[in-house]
Amino acid sequence: MLRYAYYPGCSMDTTGVTYRMSIEYLARKIGLELMEIPDWNCCGASSAHAKGKWQALALPARNLAIAEKRLPGLDICVPCAACYARLLAATAAIRESDETRARIEEITGVTVKAGAEILTLMDVLGTDEGFAACAAAVERKLTGLKVACYYGCLTSRPRAITGVQNIESPELMEKIVSLSGVECVDWDFKTECCGGSHQVDAPAAARPLVERIFRNAKANGAQAIVTACPMCHLNLDMREEEINRKMGTAYDIPVYQFTQLLAVAMGASAKEVGLQKHFYPAFKRLDRTLRKAGTLQ
Template sequence: MKYSYFPGCSMESTAKSYRLATEYVMGRIGIELIEIKDWNCCGATSGHALNELLGLALPARSLAIAEREEPELDIVTGCASCYARLRHAMHKARTDNASRYNIEKTIEEPYGAKREVYNFLDILTSEAAKTAIRENVTGGLRGLKVACYYGCLNVRPAEVTGAPDRENPQAMDEIVALAGADPVDWAFKTECCGAAHQNDAASVTRPLVWRILKNAQANGAEAVVTACPMCNLNLEMRQDGYTKKTGGKAIPVFSVSELLAVAMGASAGRIALEAHHVPAAKVLASALRRHGEGFAI
């Protein structure tokens, strides 16, 4: 399978382990990602906060390039915010002629919105991908209890994402189970992490992160798994107050790609697990060790 790939800005910086793990996993299961030529920032969140048309034009430019360069390929991204903005532009162009006219005039290029925009969860849960994952998982992370955190924008708004279940989604739970892990039932799968407001309203958004972590741990999770670099960063980097102010215990946070990569035999160094803010390798190593597999930390 081949897709046009929109990495998003975080993949080039703070989401280093996510990027390396994604490249590793996609290579192993035979999904080819073709980076969109000269893509630009999707604008989340400030683009659409400032100006509606700008919020549509920024993602539409990259989508139009993708459709021009690779007209046969659907588009995929690994970031929930990018996914929402790209899909929003696609949805608008498809359903509202006036918007599409304005978008095309602004990006100075036709944009037919002919191809779909997917997130990693969509493409990893296709039957072909699931079979390939099963074939490539060697030992697996048997018994590792994880809380699958979807965040907001992988599932909402319904009319844009088309997600079948916005309160209790299952795609990531299915994927981590293929990696041998044990997804726990918990209440905060799609609660907001505060997104960009962790910058401009830090004091009132930090508790959003803490209550997500607390609920994950209350339901027995040893780690949280995400499908978005921004969710991952917020849940991981903002744990300081959680441990100091609320007495919570630090909990590692991984992307779904990292979990798969480790289950497929990637070493800790291969996917830069040491780059995590909260030490991440140990919990994975002990899960692998549970059934006698080694793991180079």
């Protein structure tokens, strides 16, 4: 049953809008029911746990409690990697210690058991059912486009909580996004951090992280980078031109959310996945790919 509780996260209506658009298209196409947690609040992202331990647990805990009450029995699908990490951390803390759970309940004023599994959107589409549904919905292939799948840090680390075996070179995104016909290159910066919010509050220190990612992607023949998080996508997409200007590089690598590529392969138009909203021009590469593959209708 492709039905999940859904925690979109604060950036979905702003900087993550293209992610939201492509997820909605995709979900409609494959019959994936994403039931938004009613009246959800911010997960706290990286700022909450920088300020205090209990603030960082309280925020996600309220969301878990609401999901338990209003969407019982459903696992929670979280498209943003930071939100995923926070909900997962709260789940782990609550499950690990009754004392912690009691304190959280006291602070938040809700009861929470944290029985639901927290899943990324990749996890959901990587299940047998999700994968088969995606495969069946693909109408055209983006053949010939070489992409580097970029996971960022929070979908696989810390390993103790995520349970991911290979934190250096996971392969889930490649498996899913290959359905769209793209060729996934092997590269070495799949899980190296993009800098997160430091691109705003410590830009001089953080820009090199993004440059490094582009550098290795290009060195391995990638024509585009594919992401699975609104923060990673924003950091790569928004800063590419600045890096070219300031660091003397010439990267020509548009950045797509993996759901955008899937949606396009399922028939979505450029507008339907918000390609025009990208900072770094993203239309031409897909358009040319489709034309060359002879699959542009």
